[in-house]
Amino acid sequence: DHKGFLRQKAYVFALCDVFICYAEDLQKEGNYGRGYKSRYTTEQLSNAISAVVSGRLSQKEAASVYSVPRRTLGDKINKNHTGPPGRAPTLLPQEETRLVNTLNELCNWGFPLTVLDVQLIIKGF
Numbered sequence: 842d843h844k845g846f847l848r849q850k851a852y853v854f855a856l857c858d859v860f861i862c863y864a865e866d867l868q869k870e871g872n873y874g875r876g877y878k879s880r881y882t883t884e885q886l887s888n889a890i891s892a893v894v895s896g897r898l899s900q901k902e903a904a905s906v907y908s909v910p911r912r913t914l915g916d917k918i919n920k921n922h923t924g925p926p927g928r929a930p931t932l933l934p935q936e937e938t939r940l941v942n943t944l945n946e947l948c949n950w951g952f953p954l955t956v957l958d959v960q961l962i963i964k965g966f
Contacts, residue, residue: 881909889914931963 889907892898893914900918904911916922932940940962947954954962 881907885909886914886917890917893918 885907886909889898889903889909892903892907893900898906900915901911903909904914930937940959944954944959
């Protein structure tokens with residue numbers, strides 16, 4: 842089962858048929874996150890933040906009343922972890938699409954690249 846590998850952009854398979862499946866899966870997926878679903882709504886979070894900022898409730902009380910994790914509430918108020926998780930992608934989406942199309946063409950022509958070849962190409966960007 843290659844699903845675990847298909848979700849990670851870093852793996853590129855040298856075999857043409859596997860790579861084509863990988864490229865198609867990347868274009869379909871769109872979500873590379875862990876799939877964690879929070880147990881609170883954005884409305885609950887914003888209500889909790891406004892209650893703490895206005896001084897009506899402490900962070901601990903607001904977390905309990907609005908069913909929001911205390912650390913999450915504190916992080917939002919103190920503006921910690923505001924960016925997206927993980928490091929920035931190496932390639933822009935249009936560059937990635939262009940690379941995938943080029944690698945597919947190379948496979949169709951009978952010149953599949955190894956993982957090292959693809960890594961060196963990406964490093965040159």
